[in-house]
Amino acid sequence: MKTEERNLSFYKQVYDLVCKIPKGKVTTYGNIAYILGKPRAARAVGYALNALKKTETHIPWQRVINSKGMISFKGDIFRANLQKKLLEEEGIEFDENDKIDLQKYGWLSL
């Protein structure tokens, strides 16, 4: 029984993985969940990032978006706007629909 992986909470693995995202690239919730061994646990991934506090902003949560390549928040459009701004500063371009080209900026974890 892989105690190593089990020892680390799913949400902690999300943080570690997000920290490994190279600058100028982005990834999706589903991709992270898939890497962690739960291809359908995208919800847990999203919640893990939501749990981040201002003091934990050292994690590039901004590089994590939904499978559509768009920023999808819930009621916090201010944060979504901030995320878009941060991504543009990293060199990531947005489409006319505020969408990111995952084929170009999508992070290849494998």
Add this chain to the structure above:
DNA sequence: GAGTTGACGACTT
């Protein structure tokens, strides 16, 4: 302690 919610994704109808 149990139930519901939440930055989503994939499958089923």
Add this chain to the structure above:
DNA sequence: CAAGTCGCCAACT
């Protein structure tokens, strides 16, 4: 092809 439902893990009520 489009809409609806289930699944995942942790936190909040």
